[in-house]
Amino acid sequence: MIDYRFEGKKRVGGATIGITASKGRDGLYTIYGGMYDLDAVPTSKLLGSNIKTIDQIKYEAKLFFNLSKIEDIS
Numbered sequence: 001m002i003d004y005r006f007e008g009k010k011r012v013g014g015a016t017i018g019i020t021a022s023k024g025r026d027g028l029y030t031i032y033g034g035m036y037d038l039d040a041v042p043t044s045k046l047l048g049s050n051i052k053t054i055d056q057i058k059y060e061a062k063l064f065f066n067l068s069k070i071e072d073i074s
Contacts, residue, residue: 003029004054008067019047019061019070021054031057033065 006019019033029051048060058070 004057005073006058006061006070007073008033008061008065008070011066011068017061017065017067019057021051021057028052029057031060033061 001022002020003023004021006021008017008019009015010017015035017033017035019031021029021031023029028049030049031047031051032045033047034045045064047064051057051060061067062070
């Protein structure tokens with residue numbers, strides 16, 4: 001089950017990135033992210049696991065994808 005959804009814009013090229021976070025039984029989050037492609041299945045990569053806070057989710061996604069901004073869309 002997805003608990004949070006975020007959208008970010010890449011610094012170079014301005015591509016939109018989708019990020020999802022799911023909370024496990026242990027209370028920690030696992031996050032996935034990938035580029036949106038309306039004509040195909042989104043590409044998704046595991047960004048991290050055992051993440052404790054929403055701020056840490058945003059931080060990890062910004063670093064991984066080199067995002068200029070990230071917004072909550074859930």
